Amino acid sequence: MGTIFVIAEHRQGELRDITFEMLFKANTLCKDLSHKLTAVVLGGDEALADEIKKWADTILLFEHERLKNFDGDLYKEVISGLIEEYEPFITLMGHTSWGMDFAPALAIKTGYPLATDCVDIQVEDGRPSVIRQIYSGKIFTKVSFRESKSYLITVRPGSFTPEEIGEQEGEIIKKELPSDLPEPSKEFIGFEEAGAGELDITQADLLVSIGRGVGEAENIEVVRELADLMGGVLSCSRPIVDKNWLPKYHQVGTSGKSVKPKVYLAFGISGAFQHVAGISGAGTVIAVNKDPKAPIFRVADYGVVDDLFNVVDALKEKLK
Amino acid sequence: MNVVVCVKRVPMTQEVDLEIDASKKDVSKDMLAYVLNEWDNYAVEEAIQIVEKFGGAVTAVTVGSEDDEEVLRRCLAMGAEKAIRVDPGDLSLDGFVISKILAEVIKGLEYDLVLTGVQADDDNYGIVGSMLAEHLGIARAAVVNHVDIEGDEANIKVELEGGVDEVLKIRFPALLSIQTGINEPRYVSIMGIRKAAKKELQVLPVTDLGLSEDDLSARTVVEEVFLPPETEGAEIIEGDAATVAEEILRIMKEKGVSV
Ligand SMILES: Cc1cc2nc3c(=O)[nH]c(=O)nc-3n(C[C@H](O)[C@H](O)[C@H](O)COP(=O)(O)OP(=O)(O)OC[C@H]3O[C@@H](n4cnc5c(N)ncnc54)[C@H](O)[C@@H]3O)c2cc1C
Ligand SMILES: Nc1ncnc2c1ncn2[C@@H]1O[C@H](COP(=O)(O)O)[C@@H](O)[C@H]1O
Numbered sequence: 303m304g305t306i307f308v309i310a311e312h313r314q315g316e317l318r319d320i321t322f323e324m325l326f327k328a329n330t331l332c333k334d335l336s337h338k339l340t341a342v343v344l345g346g347d348e349a350l351a352d353e354i355k356k357w358a359d360t361i362l363l364f365e366h367e368r369l370k371n372f373d374g375d376l377y378k379e380v381i382s383g384l385i386e387e388y389e390p391f392i393t394l395m396g397h398t399s400w401g402m403d404f405a406p407a408l409a410i411k412t413g414y415p416l417a418t419d420c421v422d423i424q425v426e427d428g429r430p431s432v433i434r435q436i437y438s439g440k441i442f443t444k445v446s447f448r449e450s451k452s453y454l455i456t457v458r459p460g461s462f463t464p465e466e467i468g469e470q471e472g473e474i475i476k477k478e479l480p481s482d483l484p485e486p487s488k489e490f491i492g493f494e495e496a497g498a499g500e501l502d503i504t505q506a507d508l509l510v511s512i513g514r515g516v517g518e519a520e521n522i523e524v525v526r527e528l529a530d531l532m533g534g535v536l537s538c539s540r541p542i543v544d545k546n547w548l549p550k551y552h553q554v555g556t557s558g559k560s561v562k563p564k565v566y567l568a569f570g571i572s573g574a575f576q577h578v579a580g581i582s583g584a585g586t587v588i589a590v591n592k593d594p595k596a597p598i599f600r601v602a603d604y605g606v607v608d609d610l611f612n613v614v615d616a617l618k619e620k621l622k
Numbered sequence: 623m624n625v626v627v628c629v630k631r632v633p634m635t636q637e638v639d640l641e642i643d644a645s646k647k648d649v650s651k652d653m654l655a656y657v658l659n660e661w662d663n664y665a666v667e668e669a670i671q672i673v674e675k676f677g678g679a680v681t682a683v684t685v686g687s688e689d690d691e692e693v694l695r696r697c698l699a700m701g702a703e704k705a706i707r708v709d710p711g712d713l714s715l716d717g718f719v720i721s722k723i724l725a726e727v728i729k730g731l732e733y734d735l736v737l738t739g740v741q742a743d744d745d746n747y748g749i750v751g752s753m754l755a756e757h758l759g760i761a762r763a764a765v766v767n768h769v770d771i772e773g774d775e776a777n778i779k780v781e782l783e784g785g786v787d788e789v790l791k792i793r794f795p796a797l798l799s800i801q802t803g804i805n806e807p808r809y810v811s812i813m814g815i816r817k818a819a820k821k822e823l824q825v826l827p828v829t830d831l832g833l834s835e836d837d838l839s840a841r842t843v844v845e846e847v848f849l850p851p852e853t854e855g856a857e858i859i860e861g862d863a864a865t866v867a868e869e870i871l872r873i874m875k876e877k878g879v880s881v
Contacts, residue, residue: 406750431845438635487796490790495785507879567870589856604858613867616863
């Protein structure tokens with residue numbers, strides 16, 4: 303019987319959602335394949351490991367001062383050791399900032415193949431393959447691996463929705479770090495809240511949101527007027543903030559804010575996963591985009607295929 | 623301070639009705655316009671700002687075909703000193719092979735810093751930077767949105783999910799994968815690109831690098847590409863703009879937003 307590894311991700315004492323999403327998917331894979339699920343917790347403590355007991359057969363827990371904060375070098379070192387020892391069939395990691403740091407390096411160190419940012423995983427004839435999205439979600443692909451003893455996969459956050467599973471009581475095994483650890487190449491200084499500001503878009507009932515489709519900085523005022531007329535709040539996708547057209551606290555998405563308005567109006571936003579991850583709490587999403595194939599239409603409730611300025615002008619006309 | 627920056631030319635796919643090509647392994651690219659990958663544009667700007675401040679030179683490297691030289695010329699126009707293109711011939715490329723080729727070229731250069739983009743806008747792998755750092759055996763950080771250099775180390779910010787940055791100190795040599803918004807990439811004129819034509823653009827066939835067959839064999843294979851499954855998706859509101867506006871206002875009211 304083989305095993306599937308899930309590398310837990312946690313920050314400041316809390317497990318991240320991606321951890322449970324991976325545990326859920328790994329559980330279904332383990333059932334199909336009669337494999338055991340092994341969760342790996344680097345840093346954290348027993349209380350943290352307890353939280354995932356019901357998802358895993360075994361939890362390998364490493365408690366160590368140097369693992370209090372994420373350290374990609376140590377993750378690479380320790381996990382490659384574990385992969386040699388346990389020979390997992392698949393190792394799942396999050397496609398997060400931290401996963402993007404250590405997973406590719408781990409693939410080189412172990413020599414095992416890696417596919418990143420996967421939204422689904424299948425196993426056929428003993429070989430895994432994954433589904434991914436390319437061209438910002440406009441096209442899907444099926445990717446297979448060169449034959450190997452062990453396979454590495456990073457999972458896109460939000461791809462799996464954890465559902466309750468049968469009760470089980472995983473065994474927590476405390477592990478010691480190897481004694482010959484590499485010198486740290488980075489020093490952790492602290493966490494910093496990015497882009498706090500006077501406006502809190504998470505509290506708004508109506509968000510009027512703009513993306514790169516507005517074209518020019520000047521055009522923002524055209525949409526802002528609409529937001530004012532509607533009594534809504536202006537928000538945006540990342541490129542608008544990257545260009546300094548609006549301050550960071552307007553940004554919706556994985557690296558901005560998760561919002562929960564009753565209505566989210568998206569003007570000229572393509573619908574990259576990092577953006578739509580921030581609007582899963584919205585009541586109703588109405589998207590306006592020139593491109594009928596824009597991925598935003600796959601997550602919106604209502605769609606309008608048109609130039610956003612036509613719709614903005616018509617809305618203003620009605621409201622005046 | 624010598625900086626190497628890895629760049630890729632990618633097709634623009636917004637507002638385009640993409641079609642699957644005959645091989646079913648990619649989209650048809652004949653009609654697509656190409657640009658420098660957005661993340662790489664920020665990486666090149668960051669590299670140039672660093673040498674403007676601390677001296678040294680920027681070298682831009684791409685693994686690609688002759689057409690891809692267009693983005694190298696753009697890097698030269700932005701202020702890179704030198705550009706290198708490795709021609710992969712008809713090798714099938716994945717992140718592993720690309721990182722292996724880049725590592726072999728960069729090993730022969732003098733550098734303190736290597737910059738890549740966080741991800742390429744076509745394949746969205748986010749894999750090459752960290753693999754490259756491991757081949758080179760240097761420190762690395764992914765998704766960097768701030769760099770502040772002091773001597774042979776830098777204070778950097780790594781962008782995490784949920785609007786939080788992680789502040790770190792990293793020692794050189796190091797590889798940073800650069801996030802959009804870190805700076806304001808400079809404008810490049812056609813004239814600028816013409817002037818930069820005098821700068822050195824070196825072309826290396828991959829066969830000159832002495833990599834083994836195993837080094838050049840892909841670890842992952844695209845089996846097929848397909849259009850997204852037709853899930854339920856949005857209900858499309860039809861009609862002229864006035865009708866659409868009326869319908870949007872009606873829906874908003876129904877959902878409890880009074881305007
Ligand atoms: C680590 C990481 C974190 C990220 N975090 C975030 C995040 O928090 N939030 C976020 O938004 N992104 C984030 N991104 C970026 C994300 O991947 C996309 O690049 C971004 O969301 C694209 O923004 P956009 O939809 O505005 O632009 P584009 O993708 O360029 O889309 C513009 C859209 O406008 C349409 N359009 C153009 N003109 C018009 C017109 N006149 N009328 C109507 N429609 C028009 C086009 O058809 C297109 O669909 C992140 C990326 C990474 C790698
Ligand atoms: N063919 C290539 N040549 C040079 N650099 C590349 C190439 N492909 C990817 N990169 C670099 O690696 C980064 C991440 O790309 P990817 O891992 O493909 O998403 C890009 O932003 C580039 O900096």
